[in-house]
Amino acid sequence: MTAQQTRQVQRVLIYAGAALVLLYSLGPFLWIFIASITPEIKANWGLLSGRRASYFPTEPTLQNYADLLNNSPFALYFRNSLIIAGGNMVLTLAVASLGAYAFVRFRFFGRSSLLVGMLVAYTIPSVVLLVPLLVIFRSYGLINTHLGMILAEATHSAPFVLLLMINYFSTLPRELDEAAQVDGCSRLGTLWRIILPLSVPGLVAGGLLAFIMTWNNFLFAFLFTTTNAVKTLPVMMRLFAMGEPAVWNVSAAGAVLTTLPVALIFLLFQRMLMSGLAAGAVKG
Amino acid sequence: MAFARKRRIDLLPYAMIAPIAALLLAISVYPALYAFWLAMTNASLLRLARAQFIGAGNLVRMIDDPVFLEGLWRTLRWDLAVVGSELAIALPIALLLNVAFRGRGIVRAAMMVPYITPPAVVALLFCYIVDGNFGVLNDLLVRAGIFKEYFSWLSDPAGSFWVIVSAMVWYGQPLMALILLAVRQTIPAELYEAARVDGASPWRMFWHITLPHLMPTIWFLLLLRMIWMSNHIDMIFIMTQGGPGFSNYTEAVYSFKLTTQFEIGYASAVAVALALFLVTASALYVRHLARSVLSS
Numbered sequence: 325m326t327a328q329q330t331r332q333v334q335r336v337l338i339y340a341g342a343a344l345v346l347l348y349s350l351g352p353f354l355w356i357f358i359a360s361i362t363p364e365i366k367a368n369w370g371l372l373s374g375r376r377a378s379y380f381p382t383e384p385t386l387q388n389y390a391d392l393l394n395n396s397p398f399a400l401y402f403r404n405s406l407i408i409a410g411g412n413m414v415l416t417l418a419v420a421s422l423g424a425y426a427f428v429r430f431r432f433f434g435r436s437s438l439l440v441g442m443l444v445a446y447t448i449p450s451v452v453l454l455v456p457l458l459v460i461f462r463s464y465g466l467i468n469t470h471l472g473m474i475l476a477e478a479t480h481s482a483p484f485v486l487l488l489m490i491n492y493f494s495t496l497p498r499e500l501d502e503a504a505q506v507d508g509c510s511r512l513g514t515l516w517r518i519i520l521p522l523s524v525p526g527l528v529a530g531g532l533l534a535f536i537m538t539w540n541n542f543l544f545a546f547l548f549t550t551t552n553a554v555k556t557l558p559v560m561m562r563l564f565a566m567g568e569p570a571v572w573n574v575s576a577a578g579a580v581l582t583t584l585p586v587a588l589i590f591l592l593f594q595r596m597l598m599s600g601l602a603a604g605a606v607k608g
Numbered sequence: 609m610a611f612a613r614k615r616r617i618d619l620l621p622y623a624m625i626a627p628i629a630a631l632l633l634a635i636s637v638y639p640a641l642y643a644f645w646l647a648m649t650n651a652s653l654l655r656l657a658r659a660q661f662i663g664a665g666n667l668v669r670m671i672d673d674p675v676f677l678e679g680l681w682r683t684l685r686w687d688l689a690v691v692g693s694e695l696a697i698a699l700p701i702a703l704l705l706n707v708a709f710r711g712r713g714i715v716r717a718a719m720m721v722p723y724i725t726p727p728a729v730v731a732l733l734f735c736y737i738v739d740g741n742f743g744v745l746n747d748l749l750v751r752a753g754i755f756k757e758y759f760s761w762l763s764d765p766a767g768s769f770w771v772i773v774s775a776m777v778w779y780g781q782p783l784m785a786l787i788l789l790a791v792r793q794t795i796p797a798e799l800y801e802a803a804r805v806d807g808a809s810p811w812r813m814f815w816h817i818t819l820p821h822l823m824p825t826i827w828f829l830l831l832l833r834m835i836w837m838s839n840h841i842d843m844i845f846i847m848t849q850g851g852p853g854f855s856n857y858t859e860a861v862y863s864f865k866l867t868t869q870f871e872i873g874y875a876s877a878v879a880v881a882l883a884l885f886l887v888t889a890s891a892l893y894v895r896h897l898a899r900s901v902l903s904s
Contacts, residue, residue, distance in 0.1 A: 345701055345705075348778075350718055352734075355736075356733055379744075419628040422625075422627060425624060426621040426625045430621035432622065433617075438629065448636050448637075449839040449886075451883070452639075452640055452879045453636065455875050456639035456643045456876070458653070459642070460642070475635055478631060486628060540724075542727060542728045543841060543842060547868075557726070565846055572736065572742065579732050582728075582729055598786070602786050
């Protein structure tokens with residue numbers, strides 16, 4: 325074989341591998357999308373076992389999406405997910421960037437032990453926190469509230485975004501702060517007027533990762549909510565996965581719409597999010 | 609003067625840290641300590657006020673509880689199956705995505721998509737794929753002639769285990785691939801140039817250059833993922849609730865099931881025991897690693 329032929333064989337192998345990766349990563353989505361535009365069998369229960377795998381929709385329809393929005397509380401759950409993930413994003417960014425700035429730019433007594441304490445808090449697994457949070461939330465009336473859910477989700481997102489912002493602020497030259505203070509800017513003013521505007525990429529990454537973590541989290545939503553007014557989409561996805569109600573194509577539409585927001589966020593802000601994801605953003 | 613300087617403690621940094629410190633104290637540190645207390649009680653969510661301190665009572669119960677004892681093996685089996693499969697899939701993907709080819713950016717982005725998908729949706733996807741009526745897996749297996757008839761995967765202990773593992777691996781492996789790819793990119797190209805000049809085969813280059821450079825990261829990833837998988841609940845609980853029977857009851861799932869049955873004292877005991885075991889095991893492991901690195 326000539327060198328040219330070897331290179332061609334290599335090229336073919338590489339593209340075959342790439343195609344395989346694409347099929348593995350996106351194949352299930354393609355299949356669920358096809359299921360979501362395949363007409364739902366609206367027949368009696370006896371016909372359920374008559375369902376067969378379908379690969380191509382012979383008569384594509386958006387009826388499943390309409391049924392989902394009209395006949396299930398999907399829109400309400402979507403709104404709840406949005407409130408909780410958005411609220412968590414705002415809370416996390418506020419407390420984490422304030423704290424991160426203090427850790428990066430100030431030297432004070434107890435600095436390193438406080439930082440270590442926050443790292444330890446980050447490593448406490450959800451399994452341990454579930455029961456005590458359930459009891460505490462019940463006694464403080466935080467069960468079935470958006471606020472309770474926002475707080476619970478902050479157990480992961482706040483320390484994570486803190487670390488992310490500490491890393492980001494460390495890359496900004498200290499001279500910026502000094503110049504601002506020489507010009508008469510207060511120290512909080514420096515953070516607000518100089519540092520934060522320069523940290524937009526870091527803030528976007530941290531905020532969006534907090535949003536995705538919260539949007540995706542199932543356990544807290546399952547345990548801390550009992551009414552439709554607060555339940556989030558992953559809780560509905562669990563019922564769908566269990567076949568309740570037994571409307572598979574409508575459920576597929578729900579799965580598509582639940583994934584769409586985070587998938588869009590990821591694809592639009594891919595470059596900014598990659599390093600945060602590598603740091604293990606979405607836990608477990 | 610010395611006194612005057614000492615008295616001027618700058619309160620601003622403390623004020624800036626106060627919000628996040630208070631938040632974590634309230635929702636992480638205090639609950640974790642509370643979990644230790646609950647683990648020593650017979651608390652039930654239905655009669656919380658009447659919870660009694662029973663000391664090591666839950667520990668005695670655990671040692672006598674077959675679900676807990678067999679759960680140790682089930683947790684280890686789950687860890688090894690998931691983490692091993694993740695590595696087996698992520699390593700080739702990372703090496704492939706390191707090679708330059710047209711459209712690599714798109715493949716890199718697509719590879720990450722499972723990892724940002726909600727685990728509940730991943731569970732739903734895999735439940736549908738293996739469904740006994742309309743699932744693709746059964747359809748393909750029967751068409752290929754491997755199976756004679758449709759198989760009810762999730763009602764079978766071994767079948768359900770491997771289906772849940774597949775879902776977990778599909779969801780989790782992109783993290784490993786991403787990190788391995790990042791490390792692979794830091795290996796100097798000169799090493800491969802020199803090896804090529806010496807006439808080394810691609811396999812030898814992988815074995816003598818790539819793998820040794822990746823090994824520290826691989827060990828770290830294995831440890832980290834083992835810990836995360838030991839604590840993982842979502843995928844198992846959503847797909848089969850730990851069933852059929854107790855066949856997929858890892859310790860984390862057992863603790864969660866106990867919680868949903870309101871047995872919060874014992875649930876906390878199981879969770880705390882798991883956490884303490886993981887902390888000890890990983891500390892010993894890290895010390896062992898540090899020693900072997902220092903001695904070599």
